[in-house]
Amino acid sequence: MRVLKWTALPVVLIAIWWFATAGSEEFYVPPLQTIIESAPDVWTLDRLRADVLPSLLRLLAGFTLALIIGIALGVLIGGRPRVRATVEPVLEFLRAIPPPVLVPVIMLFAGIGDGMKVLVIVSGCVWPILLNAVEGVRAVDGVLTETARSYGLTGPARLWRLTLPAAGPQIVAGARQALSVAIILMVISEMFAASSGIGFTIVEFQRSFAIPEMWTGIIVLGLLGVLLSGLFRLAETAILGWYHGLRRAQKG
Amino acid sequence: MLNVEGLRKTYTGDGRAVEAIRDLTFTVPDGDLTCLVGPSGCGKTTLLKCIAGLLTPSGGTVTLDGTPVTGPPPGMAVVFQEYGRSLFPWMRVAANVELPLRQKRLPRERRRELVHESLAAVGLADAHAAYPWQLSGGMQQRVAIARAIAYEPRVLLMDEPFAAVDAQTRADLEDLIRGLWQRLGVTVLFVTHDIDEAVYLGRRVLILSSSPTVILEDLPIDLPAERDQLHTRATPRFTELRTHVYQQIQAAKNTVHADR
Amino acid sequence: MRGRLALGLAGLAGFLLILEVIPRLGLVSSRYLPPATEIVGALGRELAETAFWTALRDTLNGWVLGLLIAAVAGIALGLLIGAVPLLRELTASTIEFLRPIPSVALIPLVVVLLGTGLESKLVLVVYAAFWQILVQVLYGVRDVDPVADETARAYGLDRSARIVHVLWPTALPFVMTGLRLAAAVALILCVTGELVIGAPGLGTRIAIAQTSGAVADMYALIVVTGLLGVAINVGARAVERRALRWHQSVRSEAAV
Ligand SMILES: Nc1ncnc2c1ncn2[C@@H]1O[C@H](COP(=O)(O)OP(=O)(O)O)[C@@H](O)[C@H]1O
Ligand SMILES: [Mg+2]
Numbered sequence: 001m002r003v004l005k006w007t008a009l010p011v012v013l014i015a016i017w018w019f020a021t022a023g024s025e026e027f028y029v030p031p032l033q034t035i036i037e038s039a040p041d042v043w044t045l046d047r048l049r050a051d052v053l054p055s056l057l058r059l060l061a062g063f064t065l066a067l068i069i070g071i072a073l074g075v076l077i078g079g080r081p082r083v084r085a086t087v088e089p090v091l092e093f094l095r096a097i098p099p100p101v102l103v104p105v106i107m108l109f110a111g112i113g114d115g116m117k118v119l120v121i122v123s124g125c126v127w128p129i130l131l132n133a134v135e136g137v138r139a140v141d142g143v144l145t146e147t148a149r150s151y152g153l154t155g156p157a158r159l160w161r162l163t164l165p166a167a168g169p170q171i172v173a174g175a176r177q178a179l180s181v182a183i184i185l186m187v188i189s190e191m192f193a194a195s196s197g198i199g200f201t202i203v204e205f206q207r208s209f210a211i212p213e214m215w216t217g218i219i220v221l222g223l224l225g226v227l228l229s230g231l232f233r234l235a236e237t238a239i240l241g242w243y244h245g246l247r248r249a250q251k252g
Numbered sequence: 253m254l255n256v257e258g259l260r261k262t263y264t265g266d267g268r269a270v271e272a273i274r275d276l277t278f279t280v281p282d283g284d285l286t287c288l289v290g291p292s293g294c295g296k297t298t299l300l301k302c303i304a305g306l307l308t309p310s311g312g313t314v315t316l317d318g319t320p321v322t323g324p325p326p327g328m329a330v331v332f333q334e335y336g337r338s339l340f341p342w343m344r345v346a347a348n349v350e351l352p353l354r355q356k357r358l359p360r361e362r363r364r365e366l367v368h369e370s371l372a373a374v375g376l377a378d379a380h381a382a383y384p385w386q387l388s389g390g391m392q393q394r395v396a397i398a399r400a401i402a403y404e405p406r407v408l409l410m411d412e413p414f415a416a417v418d419a420q421t422r423a424d425l426e427d428l429i430r431g432l433w434q435r436l437g438v439t440v441l442f443v444t445h446d447i448d449e450a451v452y453l454g455r456r457v458l459i460l461s462s463s464p465t466v467i468l469e470d471l472p473i474d475l476p477a478e479r480d481q482l483h484t485r486a487t488p489r490f491t492e493l494r495t496h497v498y499q500q501i502q503a504a505k506n507t508v509h510a511d512r
Numbered sequence: 513m514r515g516r517l518a519l520g521l522a523g524l525a526g527f528l529l530i531l532e533v534i535p536r537l538g539l540v541s542s543r544y545l546p547p548a549t550e551i552v553g554a555l556g557r558e559l560a561e562t563a564f565w566t567a568l569r570d571t572l573n574g575w576v577l578g579l580l581i582a583a584v585a586g587i588a589l590g591l592l593i594g595a596v597p598l599l600r601e602l603t604a605s606t607i608e609f610l611r612p613i614p615s616v617a618l619i620p621l622v623v624v625l626l627g628t629g630l631e632s633k634l635v636l637v638v639y640a641a642f643w644q645i646l647v648q649v650l651y652g653v654r655d656v657d658p659v660a661d662e663t664a665r666a667y668g669l670d671r672s673a674r675i676v677h678v679l680w681p682t683a684l685p686f687v688m689t690g691l692r693l694a695a696a697v698a699l700i701l702c703v704t705g706e707l708v709i710g711a712p713g714l715g716t717r718i719a720i721a722q723t724s725g726a727v728a729d730m731y732a733l734i735v736v737t738g739l740l741g742v743a744i745n746v747g748a749r750a751v752e753r754r755a756l757r758w759h760q761s762v763r764s765e766a767a768v
Pocket of ligand 2: 412
């Protein structure tokens with residue numbers, strides 16, 4: 001029954017798509033059948049290795065760097081009220097800049113290579129992580145802080161066993177926002193200036209009017225988004241299992 | 253020996269000053285169980301935090317075995333009133349108890365031993381693998397107590413630890429504390445606003461006035477060392493003592509009102 | 513409070529100073545990063561141009577329209593799906609699947625289907641903002657107190673009355689959160705659409721400034737988008753706070 005409810009609507013939607021476009025004469029909306037048939041030719045192993053893998057690696061590198069920088073700075077800033085008050089307006093401003101406009105700026109500095117794309121992703125992703133980390137570190141429960149102090153929990157132990165876990169839920173929330181920004185930036189930076197990558201490939205198909213291929217590209221990108229968010233959720237369950245349990249317990 | 257000498261604490265901030273403690277002097281000899289009783293808001297938590305080295309006093313000194321307390325001294329454990337918030341929710345019960353022991357760099361074997369013993373002592377031998385938030389309030393407070401005794405402190409500070417648990421659990425926990433104190437020989441400073449609890453638990457009760465706080469009386473409790481909830485509380489001496497404490501606190505309240 | 517404000521202003525001043533000094537000292541070529549004073553000068557020039565104001569209006573247009581459409585659709589669908597348990601179960605998988613699809617994936621599609629005008633931009637904005645709102649509304653609906661709902665049922669309120677009196681008030685704080693998140697995302701996608709597709713707006717102006725080597729102007733325009741973002745965030749938070757205060761009772765129970 002659950003499986004049925006879980007699959008019913010997607011099946012219906014795909015069926016509608018299939019039949020509504022079957023025999024479509026519309027150049028830009030080819031039949032779903034055509035799209036699916038063209039997929040194996042387009043997304044060969046070579047192409048996955050040449051275009052999808054580099055994109056993913058850049059995404060991973062940028063996101064990881066942003067996590068490290070964001071959390072490190074967040075811990076430094078969050079625990080110091082005066083520093084926080086000083087830098088917060090600047091951070092709020094930097095966070096509010098729509099990340100894609102940083103692409104042209106970073107192209108100035110870093111050209112159009114891999115470094116530029118990773119840098120673009122870092123520069124867009126770091127803000128939600130950083131600001132959430134600051135907020136999470138600031139809001140560590142006072143009783144926990146005093147417990148830690150009275151048992152002599154200091155230095156790295158304090159960081160690993162008190163500050164980071166306590167700020168964890170906030171940091172993860174920031175990281176989730178950052179991940180969707182990262183995907184946007186991965187695609188945009190490749191659309192702007194690249195000779196490989198999934199964003200580049202899709203735009204190439206569009207420009208050369210390879211429409212069914214373009215559709216497959218969009219579907220692959222969509223699947224990538226779904227896959228990444230699924231992986232993120234797995235990681236979140238592993239890291240924040242305690243938090244979800246706590247929330248459920250509090251709700252009663 | 254714990255020595256509190258002319259202790260004062262005035263909170264400043266937001267442009268106003270709150271005088272929480274005016275002038276407190278007392279000593280707690282090694283191995284004593286002293287109860288501090290006073291009305292809510294009289295500065296009991298403030299006093300405890302000054303002793304624990306978590307707050308800097310505005311004046312006076314706290315010394316532990318002759319060493320002035322300027323930060324959290326080693327060998328002192330604190331059990332807070334807010335049991336729900338003093339346990340690390342991301343650690344299981346055993347890890348919560350073990351954490352301070354890691355900090356003391358005890359070898360793994362010794363840590364395991366202490367965790368087992370202390371959790372068994374508070375009747376939670378089965379709860380090792382639970383998360384704190386999976387336990388009831390009384391059980392959470394027992395975990396906090398287990399963590400404190402596993403630390404093998406010389407001084408145990410407790411700040412209204414039972415204020416928020418139900419009456420039955422509270423009675424059990426009171427007996428638990430007396431039992432542990434007699435067995436382990438630690439110095440206990442127990443803060444409460446509950447007069448009955450102070451008289452039942454303490455070998456001695458310090459009665460605090462309402463804020464700004466001074467000590468009204470240092471009252472030895474001459475009840476027998478073996479106490480139990482049913483009989484001790486029914487003895488005439490118990491009734492006398494609690495009536496006395498009650499009157500002291502009432503009188504103090506009235507004079508404070510008269511002052512104003 | 514005053515102290516915080518002073519520190520914040522000092523921070524901003526320091527930030528500007530750093531931006532001024534780095535290129536002046538030659539740490540970074542001023543062809544890449546012009547000194548702050550030059551950026552401010554360029555900003556002044558921009559403000560004097562009608563084309564700038566047209567671009568700003570185009571961007572805001574796209575943002576407002578997109579957010580509006582997303583909000584209406586998200587709230588209506590959210591309440592509908594939320595109010596009917598069967599519908600909720602049937603749509604769960606589809607929502608889980610469609611939501612993480614990055615809306616930039618749609619860029620080539622909207623370009624070939626809709627061209628490079630406002631519609632293309634709107635599709636991106638609506639797609640991105642819609643999920644933020646829908647998901648929050650669904651959270652909110654799930655938060656409905658069963659006792660309140662049963663009470664309403666016991667007093668004979670029909671489904672539409674229950675939506676108005678039970679579902680909506682409970683969901684409102686969540687709706688506000690969804691709107692706040694959506695407002696920020698909408699701006700991002702708006703500017704992205706302009707930058708990449710070339711739909712008229714600030715993004716296009718940034719792209720033009722970049723290709724014509726007007727670096728200071730480019731920075732000035734980026735500053736404008738940032739200020740726009742700040743204004744949107746601050747405004748959305750203020751609106752949200754009002755809505756929450758309005759619904760104190762709901763929140764204090766939901767919180768802890
Ligand atoms: N951080 C603080 N800032 C200002 N005033 C405080 C602070 N903490 C406590 N107080 C005030 O000090 C007095 C004593 O508080 P507290 O020590 O918590 O009392 P108790 O624990 O006996 O209930 C109260 O009037 C309280 O309002
Ligand atoms: Mg207190």
